[in-house]
Amino acid sequence: MLHRLAIRLRPPVGVAVWLILACAAGLSQTGSAHNEVLIKNAVVMTVTHGNIQNGSIYIKDGKIAAVGQNVTAPTGATVIDASGKYLTPGIIDSHSHIALDDDVNEATSPVTPQMMMLDAFDYQDKAIYRGLAGGVTTSLLLHGSANMIGGQAIVIKHKYGANRDAMLFPGAPRSIKFASGENPKRVYGDREQLPSTRMGNFAVQREALVQAQDYMHEWDAYNAKVKSGDKNTTAPKRDLKLEALADVLRGKLLVQIHCYRADELLTEMAMAKEFGYKVRAFHHALEAYKVADKLAAEDVGIATFSDWWGYKQEAWDAIPWNAVIAMRKGVRVAIKSDSGDFARRLNQEAAKTMRYGGATEEEALKMITLNAAWIIGVDDRVGSIDVGKDADLVIWDGYPLSSYGVPNKVLIDGDVYFDRALPGFGMPHYKEGE
Numbered sequence: 001m002l003h004r005l006a007i008r009l010r011p012p013v014g015v016a017v018w019l020i021l022a023c024a025a026g027l028s029q030t031g032s033a034h035n036e037v038l039i040k041n042a043v044v045m046t047v048t049h050g051n052i053q054n055g056s057i058y059i060k061d062g063k064i065a066a067v068g069q070n071v072t073a074p075t076g077a078t079v080i081d082a083s084g085k086y087l088t089p090g091i092i093d094s095h096s097h098i099a100l101d102d103d104v105n106e107a108t109s110p111v112t113p114q115m116m117m118l119d120a121f122d123y124q125d126k127a128i129y130r131g132l133a134g135g136v137t138t139s140l141l142l143h144g145s146a147n148m149i150g151g152q153a154i155v156i157k158h159k160y161g162a163n164r165d166a167m168l169f170p171g172a173p174r175s176i177k178f179a180s181g182e183n184p185k186r187v188y189g190d191r192e193q194l195p196s197t198r199m200g201n202f203a204v205q206r207e208a209l210v211q212a213q214d215y216m217h218e219w220d221a222y223n224a225k226v227k228s229g230d231k232n233t234t235a236p237k238r239d240l241k242l243e244a245l246a247d248v249l250r251g252k253l254l255v256q257i258h259c260y261r262a263d264e265l266l267t268e269m270a271m272a273k274e275f276g277y278k279v280r281a282f283h284h285a286l287e288a289y290k291v292a293d294k295l296a297a298e299d300v301g302i303a304t305f306s307d308w309w310g311y312k313q314e315a316w317d318a319i320p321w322n323a324v325i326a327m328r329k330g331v332r333v334a335i336k337s338d339s340g341d342f343a344r345r346l347n348q349e350a351a352k353t354m355r356y357g358g359a360t361e362e363e364a365l366k367m368i369t370l371n372a373a374w375i376i377g378v379d380d381r382v383g384s385i386d387v388g389k390d391a392d393l394v395i396w397d398g399y400p401l402s403s404y405g406v407p408n409k410v411l412i413d414g415d416v417y418f419d420r421a422l423p424g425f426g427m428p429h430y431k432e433g434e
Helices: 002-008 011-024 128-132 183-188 200-228 242-248 261-274 291-299 322-328 341-353 359-365 370-376
Strands: 036-045 051-060 063-068 078-081 086-090 091-096 136-140 149-152 154-157 175-178 254-259 281-283 301-304 331-334 393-397 408-414 415-419
Touching: 036 393, 078 408, 086 091, 091 281, 091 341, 091 370, 128 136, 128 341, 128 393, 128 408, 128 415, 136 341, 136 370, 183 200, 183 415, 200 261, 254 261, 261 281, 261 291, 301 322, 301 370, 322 331, 331 341, 331 370, 341 359
Parallel strands: 036 078, 036 086, 091 136, 175 254, 254 281, 281 301, 301 331
Antiparallel strands: 036 051, 051 063, 086 393, 136 154, 149 175, 393 408, 408 415
């Protein structure tokens, strides 16, 4: 919001206002203060090894360097006193469509794996800021669910005010969105084209995967000939759609599937076995409780709502105990938003699992941190407070698993990207012109 103010003013005045506000907050875009930070005297909720009372975290070069009760930092490090506050990992939203405007669905064909959500990404979308202000530091931005096989997702860090490329999560695995059930049925059935039934859904998906198998075999044969020294072989024609699907079959893409009904969860897993790929997670998965043992056996996670049900036919058998029942059967469970609004209060959504099913504090917190990170494939980098992980952290005024928990500061890679105490809606990293 600060850069909006600066733009409305004449350039010299805008720059002056920005500098005054930044200096008043004691913040700098450069310098050693951002390389070394000590957060002390907080209740540190690690997610992986319990809570540390009066705990401290030392951050160096954007990474967590030390955690404990007796942590020290070199002279010159920025010190944040979090007495009376809670410290958690940054919240991770494992299913989001923010910052994609109306481009979330390429609904002209039921199979569009060559679509790149990066090409639709609006890094200036205010929903990124709203999520950040609610403690969200990482989101998986998925293609919509109009297609049986949709486009490829992107993973962002909520560095609102930074440039577009700075928001992309470096090294995050590629994910692709599949969908089955009412959505593709409705979209293409309304046009009286395939697929307009559940049979049609899976027929379309299976046909596309068979084509990808053929394409992959053609390229494998060509590459083998080239490797053997055959100079007369001709390369097959490149097809971006089939190339993406071949990467699915090769295990190079995490398969994220929009799916509600228990029978369809089983069908999707059977098809994955048939073609030799793995399902990473089912999204929504409101009937997962019916087949949770089957999901656990295949190490398939779910990203689900805490208490949405009855809003469509597929959601008729949904229950608010779904998350905990599935978790008790061994399924990795995440609570996700699928909403720019819900993303602002995922802490409260996760807390509902403590009411519905008796999840422990740590289990509830995992559903919006470590488990969500696993679904995205970045759990080695974020999702818990452990040495070596990215310093994506939230300092809370009030207990975070309640409606009284409010983010006080949000750090990403060790830098403060939201500070509720600052003027200008708490955004120290806005820069004029970006």
